[in-house]
Amino acid sequence: MSGAPVIDGLQCGRYDRELIERMRDGGLRAVTITASFWEDALETMDVLTGWNDLVREHPDVALIARSGADIDAAVATDRVAIVLGTQNSSLFNDRIGFIEHFWDMGVRIVQLTYNIQNAIGSSCYEPVDTGLSRFGREVVEEMNRVGMIVDLSHVGERTSLEAIEASERPVAINHANARAIYEHARNKGTEVLDALVAHGGVLGVCTYNNIAGDYAATLDGSAELVARHVELLGIDHVAYGSDLDPNSPADNIAWMRNGRWSRKVQHGASRPDIAPPPEAWIDNFDFHKFGEVRDRLVERGLLSAAEAEQVFFGNWKRMYDEGFAPAGATQQEETR
Known part of the structure; x- marks a missing residue:
């Protein structure tokens, strides 16, 4: 098995050639990056420009994945396919037409909400989940049409259920776990996971200590976490999503948690009642592992x-083979 390619469902770091080389050498052949958390359309476009520049300057180690065939190309040429994704729908600026614009720019996966309520629906941290809004249903329909995968990792339970039901295509939960295995607001309840499986979706098991607990302490524990999810959901519905944050500046955590919406302390997925993990745990959380x-x-x-x-x-x-193509597109049209 050593040397077999790996796809990581979600990361959120700061990337350069050296880091991409480390990813490649660790076996990664595709990774969904986070182009934005709270950033609006223009700010997200700036990030996408940076990715275009980086890949243009270093085409021998990376490419932008606009189709499943691009991941095949990355595997064949020992490069890393960069799947452009976001952890919020803020890039759409509440404009339905921007979904197609961002698909044209290469964005292929978008999480409907991040850590607070938005015009689409509720996050997993809202005290009351009001469900998928009328606008949210339009967004899901349009994402289905253009070939952009719906992600529900930070989305509330009711909103997640309604999004799964509204989507004509399988959806992703690309970096979360089952609450039945580790209790946390960011993890998913049985009803959501049953619906995910019934509609052909995939969960990216996440070894991030805050939502994995002691499973993240060792590599054997991480393996057990994956195996328990396979038992729970079935082999066709379990993948991997590290939520790794490599090379991030010191203030990145505060930006993720507070954005521009709060001056108060926001803990995000961290639990103030639990001490931070020892460094040995952090060392387990790297590409080569x-x-x-x-x-x-x-x-x-x-x-x-x-x-x-x-x-x-x-x-x-x-x-990705199925989800990145516009509805009704042929394989030839998808890869043009």
């Missing part, structure tokens, strides 16, 4: 080699 977790699943008999490869590559690849 993803393949090691996959291999331990096989070595310990938790999954077969084929099942482990499906979790760490195949399930995201299948979803």
Whole structure:
């Protein structure tokens, strides 16, 4: 299994050539990056410009993935396919027409809400989840039409359920876990996960300590976390989403949690009642460890080699092959 390609469902760092080389050397062949949390349309376009420049300057190590075929190309040429994604819908500026504009710019995955309520629906931290708004239903429909995957990782339970039901295509939860395995507001309840599976969606198991607890303490624990999700959801619906934040500046956490909306202390996914993890845990959370977790699943008999490869590559690849194409498009049209 060592050397088999890995797809990471979500990261949110700051990238340069050296970091992409580390990702490549660690076995990553595709990763969804976070182009924005709270940024509006113009600010997100600035980030996309930076990615275009970076890939243009270093085409030997990276490419922008606009289709599943681009991930195949990355695997064939030992490069990293960058899937442009966001952790909020703020880039749309509440304009339905901007969804197609951003698809044309390469954005392929968008989370409907981040950590607060917006015009689409509720986050997982709202005391009352009001559900998917009328505008939210329009957004889901338009994302389905153009070929942009709906992500529900930070979205509230009722809003998630209604988005899954409203979507004609499978949706993603690309970096979260099951509440039945680790209780946390950011993790997903049984009703949401049952609906996700019934509609063909995929969950990216996340070894981020705040929403994984002691499972994140060791690589064996991370392997057990993946295996428990396979038992719960089935092999076709489990992938990996690290939520890794490499090279981020010191103030990035505050930006993620507070944005421009709050002057008060916002804890995000952290639990003030639980001490921060020791450095040994943090060391487990790196690119070269993803393949090691996959291999331990096989070595310990938790999954077969084929099942482990499906979790760490195949399930995201299948979803991207289908989800990045406009509704009704042929493969030839998708890759033009």
